[in-house]
Amino acid sequence: MAGQSSRLVICGILGVAAALLGGYHGVGEVLQGETVPRGIFINAWGGPACRIEAGQNCAPAITMLPTTFVRIGVVTIVTSAATLASTLLILMGRSRGAPLFASSVLLLLVGGGGIAPILGLAGAAVGRSARSGKVGGDIHRGVVEPPV
Numbered sequence: 001m002a003g004q005s006s007r008l009v010i011c012g013i014l015g016v017a018a019a020l021l022g023g024y025h026g027v028g029e030v031l032q033g034e035t036v037p038r039g040i041f042i043n044a045w046g047g048p049a050c051r052i053e054a055g056q057n058c059a060p061a062i063t064m065l066p067t068t069f070v071r072i073g074v075v076t077i078v079t080s081a082a083t084l085a086s087t088l089l090i091l092m093g094r095s096r097g098a099p100l101f102a103s104s105v106l107l108l109l110v111g112g113g114g115i116a117p118i119l120g121l122a123g124a125a126v127g128r129s130a131r132s133g134k135v136g137g138d139i140h141r142g143v144v145e146p147p148v
Contacts, residue, residue, distance in 0.1 A: 007126050007127075007129055008090070008091060008127070008130045010123075010126050011087070011090055011091070011123045011124075011130055012087060012090075012091050014120070014122050014123030014126065015083065015084070015086065015087025015100055015119075015120060015123040015124075016084065016087060017119050018080075018104060018116045018119035018123060019080045019083040019084035019087065019116075020080075021112070021113060021115060021116035021119065022076060022079065022080035022107045022113065022116040023076075023080040023081075024044075024059070025044040025059055025061050025076055025111055025112050025113045026044075026073045026074070026075075026076030026112070027073065028043075028044035028045035028059055028073070029042070029061075029069045029073030029111055030073030030077070031073075032069035032070075032073075033068070033069060034068045034070055035047070035068065035069055036067070036068055036069075037069065040062050041060065041061075041062060042060070042062070042063055042069075042072075042111065043058040043060055044058070044059035044060070044073075044111065044113065045057060045058055045059045046058045046059075060113065061111045061113045061114070062111070062114075063110055063111040064109045064110070065110060072110065072111045076107070076110050076112050079103060079106050079112060080107065080112065080116075082099075082103045082106075083100065083107055083116075083120055085099075086099035086100035086102075086124075087100055087123060087127075090123075090124075090127035090130075090131065091127075095127070095131075096127065096128050096131040096132060097123075097124040097125065097127040097128035097131065098124075100120055100124040100127060101121060103120065104117045104118075104119075104120025104121045105117065105121075107120060
């Protein structure tokens with residue numbers, strides 16, 4: 001089916017982009033060293049001195065890990081690798097999107113930024129629709145079930 005193929009391509013692009021962007025955040029966190037963040041809102045690049053309003057690329061993120069930037073970055077990179085692996089599972093037909101959904105939510109919580117998890121969640125939704133063969137449910141095909 002041409003529709004299924006195109007949805008799988010879109011899923012692959014979104015999943016790989018999420019993994020790469022999450023890994024980018026992870027590398028920036030590792031490079032900040034053994035300092036401990038002051039709160040859950042962090043800058044993956046540039047540290048606390050980075051100012052978004054000054055046009056600097058700070059790569060803001062959220063982390064729930066109460067540890068050093070190096071450890072946060074390593075966990076973010078590993079989670080990004082899991083996001084990539086989850087994308088490959090969808091493309092190989094071994095998953096319908098749940099692992100990509102889970103790894104994207106985890107990526108949000110460990111320091112992968114905000115855009116990467118959104119891309120991953122979108123990829124999971126597209127991958128699920130590609131693997132289930134449905135787009136928009138039965139109402140999209142003109143079949144409406146009466147309420148019971």
